[in-house]
Amino acid sequence: MEFDIIFGNAARAAFGPEAVILALAAIGLNVHFGYTGLLNFGQVGFMLLGAYGTSVSVATFGWSLWVGIPVGLALCVALALALGIPTLRLQAVLFAIVTIAAAEILRLIIGSTDAIDLTGGPLSISFDAGAFYDLNPYAEGPQVRYGVGTFAFTGQQMWVITVGWTLVALASLAVFLIVRSPWGRVLKSIRDDENAARSLGKNVFSYKMQALVIGGVIAGLAGVVDAIKTSGADPNGFRPQVTFFTYTALLLGGSATYVGPVIGAILFWFLREWIESFLRQLAAEAWLPQSISDPLSGSEGVISVGMVGLALILLVLFRPQGIVGNRTEMLIDDS
Amino acid sequence: MTVDAPQNVGTAPAEEIEPILRVRSEPGVTKPDPILTVEGVHRTFGGLVAVDIDHLEVQRGVVTSLIGPNGAGKTTLFNLLSGFERADRGRWTFAGQLVSGMSADRLARRGMVRTFQLTKPLARLPVIENMLLGAADQSGERLWVAPVRSRWLDEERANTERAEQLLEQFNLAHMRDELAGTLSGGQCKLLEVARALMTEPKLIMLDEPMAGVNPALAQSLMQHLSQLAMSGVSVVFIEHDMNVVAGISDWVVVLAEGRVIAEGPPWNVIHNDLVIDAYLGRSAGQAESTEREEPS
Numbered sequence: 001m002e003f004d005i006i007f008g009n010a011a012r013a014a015f016g017p018e019a020v021i022l023a024l025a026a027i028g029l030n031v032h033f034g035y036t037g038l039l040n041f042g043q044v045g046f047m048l049l050g051a052y053g054t055s056v057s058v059a060t061f062g063w064s065l066w067v068g069i070p071v072g073l074a075l076c077v078a079l080a081l082a083l084g085i086p087t088l089r090l091q092a093v094l095f096a097i098v099t100i101a102a103a104e105i106l107r108l109i110i111g112s113t114d115a116i117d118l119t120g121g122p123l124s125i126s127f128d129a130g131a132f133y134d135l136n137p138y139a140e141g142p143q144v145r146y147g148v149g150t151f152a153f154t155g156q157q158m159w160v161i162t163v164g165w166t167l168v169a170l171a172s173l174a175v176f177l178i179v180r181s182p183w184g185r186v187l188k189s190i191r192d193d194e195n196a197a198r199s200l201g202k203n204v205f206s207y208k209m210q211a212l213v214i215g216g217v218i219a220g221l222a223g224v225v226d227a228i229k230t231s232g233a234d235p236n237g238f239r240p241q242v243t244f245f246t247y248t249a250l251l252l253g254g255s256a257t258y259v260g261p262v263i264g265a266i267l268f269w270f271l272r273e274w275i276e277s278f279l280r281q282l283a284a285e286a287w288l289p290q291s292i293s294d295p296l297s298g299s300e301g302v303i304s305v306g307m308v309g310l311a312l313i314l315l316v317l318f319r320p321q322g323i324v325g326n327r328t329e330m331l332i333d334d335s
Numbered sequence: 336m337t338v339d340a341p342q343n344v345g346t347a348p349a350e351e352i353e354p355i356l357r358v359r360s361e362p363g364v365t366k367p368d369p370i371l372t373v374e375g376v377h378r379t380f381g382g383l384v385a386v387d388i389d390h391l392e393v394q395r396g397v398v399t400s401l402i403g404p405n406g407a408g409k410t411t412l413f414n415l416l417s418g419f420e421r422a423d424r425g426r427w428t429f430a431g432q433l434v435s436g437m438s439a440d441r442l443a444r445r446g447m448v449r450t451f452q453l454t455k456p457l458a459r460l461p462v463i464e465n466m467l468l469g470a471a472d473q474s475g476e477r478l479w480v481a482p483v484r485s486r487w488l489d490e491e492r493a494n495t496e497r498a499e500q501l502l503e504q505f506n507l508a509h510m511r512d513e514l515a516g517t518l519s520g521g522q523c524k525l526l527e528v529a530r531a532l533m534t535e536p537k538l539i540m541l542d543e544p545m546a547g548v549n550p551a552l553a554q555s556l557m558q559h560l561s562q563l564a565m566s567g568v569s570v571v572f573i574e575h576d577m578n579v580v581a582g583i584s585d586w587v588v589v590l591a592e593g594r595v596i597a598e599g600p601p602w603n604v605i606h607n608d609l610v611i612d613a614y615l616g617r618s619a620g621q622a623e624s625t626e627r628e629e630p631s
Contacts (some may be wrong), residue, residue: 200531
């Protein structure tokens, strides 16, 4: 068993582009769910619009990438308004249903064969992200790697994660600055009891809308990073489980905390990759009897996701506040 | 008290209450200086008429209590007037302006603030943050101001000072940094009243503020309400305890089956036969009221 390889793989996943994307999505979800109490189950819809807004602008319309990115983010604002205006006055549960449905509708439309000319439909879309990679300061080459052992990135990956983690830091800082203010206090009051907020003169609808837009745009950034990372987008990358992974990361790190979503995203990918890598090694070393290793082989990814799910269940049972959350705060049940 | 009603500051209580004393004790009577005027407000739930008020006026700067048996429509009336429920029909004015149908938050910003029978503490926020939320017109509550701390910090400090004074008055100073979710039921009641006062209301509507509050604290809460009225804030509260009602109300309105059946100064209303009927049931009430004439 070569644990250095396992840890190297896990660390690469924990700090790679996938973790950046998850972290950004979780930071946005934290604004929705953690601070405002909005049960948004359609976070992946914002990521999808960020990714496709960018991809379609560049690939289909031939615009510059620097136009495509704002287009993607503007679409996220539009989705937040379209979702929020009719539904934010409804009960939290109804809002949850609408968001999950909206995200699925978007994915199905974008991935439909009728949309091939615009979005590539089920075939996925790809574009030239050269405008981004031209700025890459890292040396590139088939042999150039940054890191040690399996914890290493190519020059291109280094550029994506440098920009990505910078975005994560900026988004976290922006959320910190607005949430520690009286504005953030209104959000938290809406989460705890929106009628109390209303009785004290706060326009609950307007604050929910602001939170929905801000969190949605941050998730849109996650989609933009995804599109740039792969130089394109694929409808299959935006299934509902992306939203659930985002919830997992958020709860893992600590909902309604400033660094929780980032820590959660890093940990999520670390655990997932560690388990998957470990299972592969097990199979390779032939320590397991054939009857177990045969069906296991090829499904390491599925099992590792299952294990992360199990970890989440244990976490909710034994450490509901997450890694960095406040336990007393979490144990207060709102009646 | 910190109340923004300069025109009334320093007015002796007797002068404040005197005009209301000249008002006749009859349902729907007009009053010399009403802050709230209710006209034809009607609300049904299915076949049940919850609220059906022809005319009701609430005098400015006095303590008015709203009493009535269970199910009389007191809380529903509060909900309608404060914008938390929609009336089927009817209009009401607040401080001279038509406000019927206005949303709860706009009404609160205009100075009509209510509390709830089932308290609504912001459980995961500390007591002091609950209080600060109440402060009206905070520039830091605007998104584009919020990130720049220097632009709201002074205001926040001033509000914190005021909040701490109120917490002191309501015997909650020692709970300042505790999460509101850890308060007892009585403390929640006090917090809710104190938080409502942070908005500097013109009219404060309290739904059973004394329920579950220990007698000593209830006593001091009653004094607060009287002081508030003296400083020009109008107080309306729902209460079941007749001692409390008789103790601090300047005026009592009795609701039964959604209608105003009597109103007047407490000593007039509490012994009113109609009121006793409403509380004890018609036949029982008649029997008891004749039997009880001597002892009461």
